[in-house]
Amino acid sequence: MKKNNDKKFICIYSTVCLIVYSCNYGFFEKMISQICNFYLFEKKMHEVELVSMDFKSLEEKVSKLIKASNKDNLHFKIFDNNGQEIINDQQLKRALEIQPIFFFIHSFVYYCYYYFHLFILKKFQKEECHKIINPLVLLTGDAKYKNKDSLLRVKIDLMMFQNLFEKNMDIKCGHGSTNNGEDILITSDDKSQIFKSIQDLFTHKTKVFLNKPKIFIKNACRGNEPPEPVKRGTQWYNKESDTLIIFPTTIGKQIYDSMGPEKGSYFTNYFCDVMIQNISSPKSLEDNLKIISKLILKNVNTEQLIEYVSTLDQQVFFYNKNISKNK
Incomplete structure (x- = not known):
């Protein structure tokens, strides 16, 4: 005192x-x-x-x-x-x-x-983390075109995604566009398929996928408006439950290919690089998408904006099975 x-x-x-x-x-x-x-x-x-x-x-x-x-x-x-x-x-x-x-x-x-x-x-407490042992990954792209030089990098993108994921299911398509406001895929036999009809197979018509996270990456054009270099792109959809849809560009735009014939698109390169780098870190998929978006804005001449639609009520994390076993 x-x-x-x-x-x-x-x-x-x-x-x-x-x-x-x-x-x-x-x-x-x-x-x-x-x-x-x-x-x-x-x-x-x-x-x-x-x-x-x-x-x-x-x-x-x-x-x-x-x-x-x-x-x-x-x-x-x-x-x-x-x-x-x-x-x-x-x-x-x-x-x-x-x-x-x-x-x-x-x-x-x-x-x-x-x-x-x-x-x-x-x-x-019990619902916060739900580990998916063998996720199904739906890829859209094409690896069978022989006479379309402009689609060479589509094949590269598809192979990069295939190497990134352990298991996948791929629909082989080579080009995208819109028709009456619907996002469509143009297949290798010159027929078109509404992308939402493919999405509905997994969101509505297959019971095994109900209440499970579903991720769609549609790496195809969303229109014919060209920025200066060679690009491709994608588009929005009806919001479905437990679903995340990723578009590498905004509606009506194409996306940029990386410099060099063997590198695919900027989006695919950055997506694969960031996911591999952060596979053992506590970063969610949406956090990684923000990193990818910043990399594209920083390194691509014209602004290419990533869009994604999410109706997930939880965060999505990817993990390496081999790393998880050792912990």
């Missing part, structure tokens, strides 16, 4: 708040740092005598104030005049140098946190 000449009279402005957390599905571990709303239901001004100039003394004084208000179940934080949280003696000393001396006490209803904690943990 210090001498009386060290005593200070300070003003404490206290508030009692109810915390409402952002309850994002599958992201409980981030909820505490992502406070959505504060609801203020009480505020008071107190003038108190602080005898000892240390944080513990201030904390005890605040505890007595809260206890006097018959709110034993509250957790509080202390902030200085500039909104900086105080958690130690050094921060308290700096705060006492600011005139006038005000401390702001935010008290939180603690039982509210426990209620959400127990509820969310119980409901979502």
Whole structure:
């Protein structure tokens, strides 16, 4: 305890708040740092005598104030005049140098946190991660054209995707376009197929895929509007449940091929490179798509924008089976 000449009279402005957390599905571990709303239901001004100039003394004084208000179940934080949280003696000393001396006490209803904690943990703990052992990957591209020089890189793209995934099922097509607002695929026998009809086989007509994540990558043109170099592209669809559709470009646009005849498209190169680099990292597929999009914007002359439509209620992660076995 210090001498009386060290005593200070300070003003404490206290508030009692109810915390409402952002309850994002599958992201409980981030909820505490992502406070959505504060609801203020009480505020008071107190003038108190602080005898000892240390944080513990201030904390005890605040505890007595809260206890006097018959709110034993509250957790509080202390902030200085500039909104900086105080958690130690050094921060308290700096705060006492600011005139006038005000401390702001935010008290939180603690039982509210426990209620959400127990509820969310119980409901979502088992559903947060669902490992798919042998995913089916649907690829669209063509590897059988012999007389179409402009489609050489389509074959390269398809082979790169085939090498990336352990197992896949591929529909062999060589070109894409739109017809009456529908995205279509033009096959090697010059017939067209509405891409959504292929999608429906897996979203509606095959029961084994219900309630399972489905990812479609349609790496084909979405129109005939050409930027300067050689490009190809793709398009949006009706949103289906548990589905992620990826388009390497926006509607009506073609996509850029990489420089060099053996490299395929920029999208395919970056997609494969990023997925391989991050196969053992905690990055979701959507996080990787953002990285791929930045790489394309940085390295391609004209802006080629990736679009994707997601109705998934969980994040998708790819993992290497061999790495997982060793952990």
